Amino acid sequence: MRIKKILVTGASGFLGCRLVEQLLLGEKVPVRAMAHRAGSAARLSRLPVEIAWADITDPKSVEQALEGCNVVVHCAYGVRGNRRTVRRVTVEGTRILAEAALSCGVSRFIHVSTVAVYSYSPPSGVVEEKTPFIRSGEPYCDDKIDAEKIIWKLINKRNLPATVLRMGNIYGPFSAPWTMRPLTHIRDGYITLVDRGNHNSNMVFVDNAVEGILRAIKEEKAIGEAFFVTDDELSWKMLYGYYASWLGNVTLLSIDSTEVEGMLHLSFADKLRSTYQAVQSVFLPVAKYIWQHIRMSQFMGVMVDALLKHIPHRLRTQFKNLILLKEDMLPQDSRLLPPVNLLQVYAGRAIFSNEKAKRMLGYRPLISVEQAARITKDWAHWARLI
Amino acid sequence: MIRIGLIGCGAAMQQLHLPAITQLPGIKATWIVDVEMERAAVLARKYDIPNVTDDYTQVTDVDAVLIGTPHYLHAPMTDFFLDCGVHVLCEKPLAIKISDAERLVTKARDRNLILAVGVFRRYYPISSFLRHAIEIEWLGSVERVDIEEGASYKWDLQTHSMMERRKAGGGVLIDTGSHTLDRLLWWFPKSEVMLDSYHDNSECGVETDCEIRFYVLWKGHQIYVRAELSRTRTLRNTFQIFMSSGMIEVPANIPDRGWFLDHRLSKLAEDIKPLSFDLSDQINGRTTIQSYFRYQLRDFCAAIKTGKEPLNAGSTVIPVVLLIESCYAKRQILQEPWVNFGMDRILLNTKEA
Numbered sequence: 001m002r003i004k005k006i007l008v009t010g011a012s013g014f015l016g017c018r019l020v021e022q023l024l025l026g027e028k029v030p031v032r033a034m035a036h037r038a039g040s041a042a043r044l045s046r047l048p049v050e051i052a053w054a055d056i057t058d059p060k061s062v063e064q065a066l067e068g069c070n071v072v073v074h075c076a077y078g079v080r081g082n083r084r085t086v087r088r089v090t091v092e093g094t095r096i097l098a099e100a101a102l103s104c105g106v107s108r109f110i111h112v113s114t115v116a117v118y119s120y121s122p123p124s125g126v127v128e129e130k131t132p133f134i135r136s137g138e139p140y141c142d143d144k145i146d147a148e149k150i151i152w153k154l155i156n157k158r159n160l161p162a163t164v165l166r167m168g169n170i171y172g173p174f175s176a177p178w179t180m181r182p183l184t185h186i187r188d189g190y191i192t193l194v195d196r197g198n199h200n201s202n203m204v205f206v207d208n209a210v211e212g213i214l215r216a217i218k219e220e221k222a223i224g225e226a227f228f229v230t231d232d233e234l235s236w237k238m239l240y241g242y243y244a245s246w247l248g249n250v251t252l253l254s255i256d257s258t259e260v261e262g263m264l265h266l267s268f269a270d271k272l273r274s275t276y277q278a279v280q281s282v283f284l285p286v287a288k289y290i291w292q293h294i295r296m297s298q299f300m301g302v303m304v305d306a307l308l309k310h311i312p313h314r315l316r317t318q319f320k321n322l323i324l325l326k327e328d329m330l331p332q333d334s335r336l337l338p339p340v341n342l343l344q345v346y347a348g349r350a351i352f353s354n355e356k357a358k359r360m361l362g363y364r365p366l367i368s369v370e371q372a373a374r375i376t377k378d379w380a381h382w383a384r385l386i
Numbered sequence: 387m388i389r390i391g392l393i394g395c396g397a398a399m400q401q402l403h404l405p406a407i408t409q410l411p412g413i414k415a416t417w418i419v420d421v422e423m424e425r426a427a428v429l430a431r432k433y434d435i436p437n438v439t440d441d442y443t444q445v446t447d448v449d450a451v452l453i454g455t456p457h458y459l460h461a462p463m464t465d466f467f468l469d470c471g472v473h474v475l476c477e478k479p480l481a482i483k484i485s486d487a488e489r490l491v492t493k494a495r496d497r498n499l500i501l502a503v504g505v506f507r508r509y510y511p512i513s514s515f516l517r518h519a520i521e522i523e524w525l526g527s528v529e530r531v532d533i534e535e536g537a538s539y540k541w542d543l544q545t546h547s548m549m550e551r552r553k554a555g556g557g558v559l560i561d562t563g564s565h566t567l568d569r570l571l572w573w574f575p576k577s578e579v580m581l582d583s584y585h586d587n588s589e590c591g592v593e594t595d596c597e598i599r600f601y602v603l604w605k606g607h608q609i610y611v612r613a614e615l616s617r618t619r620t621l622r623n624t625f626q627i628f629m630s631s632g633m634i635e636v637p638a639n640i641p642d643r644g645w646f647l648d649h650r651l652s653k654l655a656e657d658i659k660p661l662s663f664d665l666s667d668q669i670n671g672r673t674t675i676q677s678y679f680r681y682q683l684r685d686f687c688a689a690i691k692t693g694k695e696p697l698n699a700g701s702t703v704i705p706v707v708l709l710i711e712s713c714y715a716k717r718q719i720l721q722e723p724w725v726n727f728g729m730d731r732i733l734l735n736t737k738e739a
Contacts, residue, residue: 003734025589026729038546042539042617045549046557048590053546173724174618207728214733301409367728379724383619 010076056093168230172206197237391417394455456547482555501700526630536616557592
């Protein structure tokens with residue numbers, strides 16, 4: 001297959017941006033980067049890349065973005081907005097893009113999926129690519145399942161030349177969930193290990209994830225197949241051990257998986273907290289919206305300013321604190337615990353093996369754990385995280 | 387009543403300038419212009435602005451305009467309105483090229499018009515305080531300045547122009563740097579600048595990170611400055627001014643707070659901690675960032691009425707425009723090892739059959 005141009009969706013995101021970098025600066029192939037919001041595309045915009053500003057849920061703009069491309073790498077998924085918008089981008093966006101790709105006859109369609117299609121607590125042991133999805137009610141996991149289902153339907157019924165890559169947990173420079181967040185958690189004394197971190201983390205270094213994508217583009221055998229793209233086995237203890245050492249040998253705190261299971265059965269305090277957070281998540285945006293309109297309006301704005309002047313500063317601050325942050329007003333565990341679904345991931349004993357990717361695609365995690373750690377450390381230092 | 391035309395309806399105009407105009411007496415927006423008529427029309431309805439157009443040359447019967455368009459349009463639009471005999475408050479940067487900026491300043495002066503630039507951070511109490519503290523050598527003479535300003539880019543941009551080199555003129559340097567470096571140079575009036583080095587990570591696009599090293603030659607002193615700016619990293623976000631008898635540190639974007647270290651006090655105690663100071667109005671409390679857009683506009687209106695130069699007069703931003711232009715002209719690559727790692731192998735090619 002001769003590559004004319006590769007369209008990368010979600011190109012302003014963490015993986016998409018790194019893929020575009022590699023395609024442009026390393027592979028030197030023609031690329032069109034598709035992104036939606038300019039405000040999120042700062043890092044992408046430093047590259048000499050053609051950017052298609054498009055809304056993936058708008059078929060017309062997707063069609064235009066696809067023009068002249070014969071390979072699509074679909075990294076985009078919903079991250080902003082309310083639940084409906086997020087789902088629409090992930091699921092409906094995938095359908096619109098894949099159908100448009102079919103109509104314009106692309107040669108390859110790489111759908112970037114995730115191991116989270118097996119939920120945040122997948123079954124223990126080796127999971128195979130053919131293992132059926134596991135619905136869990138977690139929005140991100142279930143949306144990614146539905147997006148994948150659309151791809152499988154189009155592969156089977158309309159011969160979409162697609163490959164599904166289920167990425168492991170992607171870490172490395174600019175990774176918010178698996179580098180920035182754990183570094184912050186470790187530094188701040190959060191619990192970051194379950195069962196002393198002995199389970200497999202199913203991590204993949206970002207450049208190895210890109211390697212998986214490049215292999216899938218190159219290999220014709222990849223069409224109609226799903227692959228896990230992960231590094232060779234790497235325990236949480238080992239990866240987070242690196243992080244802890246960069247922070248000055250901070251002690252990693254661990255809890256037992258039995259305790260994590262217990263947490264899934266919510267206590268009264270937890271229920272109270274989650275209810276409060278749910279109410280807050282609806283109330284706060286509405287209140288902020290109303291407040292901004294009051295401040296912007298010609299008469300009310302001046303009146304409110306005048307009124308505020310008469311309320312002591314301390315009282316105003318206390319009122320603001322009362323509305324904005326009530327976490328500590330509720331009974332809770334004195335230990336610093338990350339969200340339960342993150343603990344579930346830490347407690348998982350599943351192994352998403354890269355065996356099939358190695359066998360069929362010739363995939364290898366090119367960057368070793370030691371090299372990855374060195375690069376990530378350099379970046380984390382530069383990013384003032386360590 | 388000053389009749390003002392608003393040119394461009396981007397994020398800054400909507401969130402910062404328009405609320406300021408509605409809250410200020412003696413000024414009325416009579417025109418609103420945007421390439422997207424619909425966006426302008428929505429704002430016109432919301433703020434009761436009688437005239438809407440997508441062509442700025444149609445704007446008539448105004449005393450002043452506020453220009454908040456993509457960077458590359460600042461100079462031609464300012465030029466046009468000065469030719470029309472209209473006072474101009476232009477968002478920063480005044481121009482991408484120093485030659486344009488100088489021409490505009492001369493034109494405004496020749497025609498007796500007010501040309502102001504939206505460097506609103508000069509209105510922060512901390513800015514005037516520092517200008518004065520440096521002038522009187524409060525903690526001795528300034529020896530070195532270290533600046534870091536950076537956070538993840540979060541503007542809700544209405545257009546993509548900020549992410550296009552041709553339209554934005556650059557990235558974080560011309561955007562954030564127009565504020566950060568302007569404030570620094572404003573603290574050292576009538577100084578000369580000697581650029582040492584400039585590094586950024588642009589690959590022909592707009593840079594997200596940069597580092598500038600230069601000297602400010604002021605009153606016989608040579609002050610070394612290092613400034614690091616970022617759109618991707620949370621940096622220290624302060625100015626550190628090292629003086630012969632101590633150090634002052636002020637946050638880059640908090641209007642009224644700072645802290646200082648006076649080495650002379652170490653005679654009193656071994657371990658002297660930085661002492662903080664607060665310049666906020668103790669009666670009315672803290673002022674929001676939005677308020678400084680109101681102060682800026684009030685100063686602009688006063689300048690129109692009295693003919694007195696505003697604090698942010700066009701002529702006073704010439705040094706920062708010149709410095710930014712010199713930086714881009716002498717650009718060196720900012721090394722990011724994690725970007726180029728593993729790029730020595732090619733897997734795909736475009737010629738494969």
